[in-house]
Amino acid sequence: MKKFFGYSIHEGICSGQVAVLKNDEYRLNFSSIEEEELKLENAISRLRTKLTSLLDSLRKKDLKNINILQINLMILEDRDLINEIKSHIRNEKSLLDSLNKVSKKYFEDTSSRNYTNFLDVCRSILDEVVDRKIDYSALNNKIVVTDNLHVTQLLEFADQGISIKGLVLISGSRNSHLAIVIKSLGIPSITGVDIPISFSSDNCYAILDSRVGFENIILNPSDEVKTFYLAILEKSMSDSKRLDYFRDKEAITKNNEKVNLGASLVSTTKLEKIEGIYFDELGLMRTEFLFAGRDIFPNQDEQLEVLKSVLPYFEGKCVNIRLFDLGSEKYLYNLPISQLDESSLGIRGTRFLLNNTNLLKSQLKAILRFSYFINVTVVYPFVTNLSEIIQMNKILEKCKEELASDNFKFDEEIKVGCLIETPASAVMSDQIIDLVDKVMLGVNDLTQHTLACSRFNINLEYMYDFFDSSVFRLIKKTLDNANDKGKSAIVCGEICNSEIGVAALLILGARSIATSWNYSSKIKKLISKIDLTNTEEIRNYIINSGSAETNKSIISMFLNDMP
Known part of the structure; x- marks a missing residue:
């Protein structure tokens, strides 16, 4: 029996036979510059056809997150990338060597959010060049261990009906586009696992436990371990059958405290999934999806029509709408805006909006007009200081004046x-709260900025962890400041989709969280089992331990002690 540890991408437990998917070594000699460039263009043409066909097929299957393929198709048209590959060819390097060099560059340069897209495209082109064939059927109903899986392959699995029980990645970010697709497919998975890819998987049985705080794969487990996990799986199956009970229920703790549960939406394409689920509000509605596949920004009327699509699902409730925060996702939105850069610390969020006031005013006016139909909070993204909020508030007031002069109706007291x-912003939250009606804690970004490590950098997987005591301290500080001023504080991010994460937030004092619709029943069930009457000791411990791993262990023990 051998146990290997990693970092959780998607939580779950599974067991079964192991299959290994490894990166084969290829060698292609240089022929001539003209022939190598022709090979490249032919490979790109085949890949373009393949991705387009795959995208069409997946759309018919109504799968989530397939827009990642659209990004890859856009990158295939990126002449800078193609010219970079050709520049290596012109130095008399084979196409294979050239692709490997460019892939290596993007693998090592993790400062950009888009690096995973470029890496995926380079690997996909390489597969076309060498005509790589994989017997996907050999992976069906297996726990797959791999050092070379990219998004396109995983979506091909889904398209062909290949069911993967679990995934063990030798390397890769928990926040990459591959991870996003893994989560949307619901595959228990871990990454950063130091497991020898050369091991023989013949007749190898394994148990994968990707729950946060456990995060390991056990090869050829003992009968005792098998029995232990069989009991957990049986209990999990029994619990999952009872989840429907919580679908239309409020989130109430065991000691009868109400927890405000909001929906987290990244787009309006799956709104029907929310029907029948009880949410107290639309906790956070992102608006970047309005740009997908567009070369220009949607106008005020177009935005308003999209916003109105949420009305039937949140009648009589509050809708919290985040203004555009494009970050560095240029390839997702295909926007001709020079201020966008590749850094999560660059011109983004409120900084970007204040530099593009026409766009800002168009969106503010659309949201103001929407406020005539429902209770709305307009949310300023990625705020750093008081001055930014003051400027945004002034522009909001100007938009109100202009709409009023044009005889448009809106809520003059919009929040x-x-x-x-x-x-x-966390440190200054006591003063920031005086300028707004509520605050939202974006824990994903707060974590990477607090710990000074990009959540997209695979070399820093061990550092990016929202269970770190420094992150917990900033969360608690913001929650306390909001509570002292009688203002609402809503927590958002991946932490709100994790049972151990939600438990930590409740212990820290959070009483409003925004979660995805597909996690809502599980989170409500968890909340119903938690007693918060005596949590001061554990709260003080986790903000002072200085160790994310220790915090996860302590919170796991807290949950395990619940009946």
């Missing part, structure tokens, strides 16, 4: 919120 995503 304002801002996202706390930087240590600066």
Whole structure:
């Protein structure tokens, strides 16, 4: 029996036979510059056809997150990338060597959010060049261990009906586009696992436990371990059958405290999934999806029509709408805006909006007009200081004046919120709260900025962890400041989709969280089992331990002690 540890991508437990998918070594000699460039163009043409066909097929199957293939198709048209590959060819390097060099560059340069897209495209082109064939059927109903899986392959599995029980990645970010697709497919998975890819998987049985705090794969487990996990799986199956009970229920703790549970939406394409689920509000509605596949920004009327699509699902409730925060996702939105850069610390969020006031005013006016139909909070993204909020509030007031002069109806008392995503805004939250009606804590960004490590950098997987005591301290500080001022504080991010994460937030004092619709029943069930009457000792411990791993262990023990 051998046990290997990693980092959780998607939580779950599974068992079964192991299959190994490894990166084969290929060698192609240089022929001539003209022939190598022709091979490249032919490979790109085949890949373009393949991705287009795959995208069409997946759309018919109504799978989530397939827009990642659209990004890859856009990158195939990126002449800078193609010219970079050709520049290596012109130095008399084979196409294979050239692709490997460019892939290596993107593998090592993890400062950009888009590096995973470029890496995926380079690997996909390489597969076309060598005509790589994989017997996907050999992976069906297996736990797959791999050092070379990219998004396109995983979506091909889904398209062909290949069911993967679990995934063990030798390397890869928990926040990459591959991870996003893994989560949407619901595959228990871990990454950063130091397991020898050369091991023989013949007749190898394994148990994968990707729950946060466990995060391991056990090869050829003992009968005792098998029995232990069989009991957990049986209990899990029994619990999952009872989840429907919580679908239309409020989130109430065991000691009868109400927890405000909001829906987290990244687009309006799956709104029907929310029907029948009880949410107290639309906790956070992102608006970047409005740009997908567009070369220009949607106008005010177009935005309003999209916003109105949420009305039937949140009648009589509050809708919290985050303004555009494009970050560095240029390839997702295909926007001709020079200020966008490749850094999560660059011109983004409120900084970007204040530099593009026409866009900002168009969106503010659309949201103001929407406020005539429902209770709305407009949320300023990626705020760093008081000055930004003051400027945004002034522009909001100007938009109100202009709409009034044009005889448009809107809520003149529309509420304002801002996202706390930087240590600066968390530290200043006591004063920021005086300028807004509510705050939202964006824990994904807050974590990477507090710990000074990109959540997209695979070399820093061990550092990016929202269970770190420094992150917990900033969360608690912001929650306390909001509570002292009688203002609402809503927590958002991946932490809100994790049972151990939600438990930590409740212990820290959170009473409003935004979670995805597909996690809502599980989170409500968890909340119903938690007693918060005596949590001061554990709260003080986790903000002072200085160790994310220790915090996860302590919170896991807290949950395990619940009946």
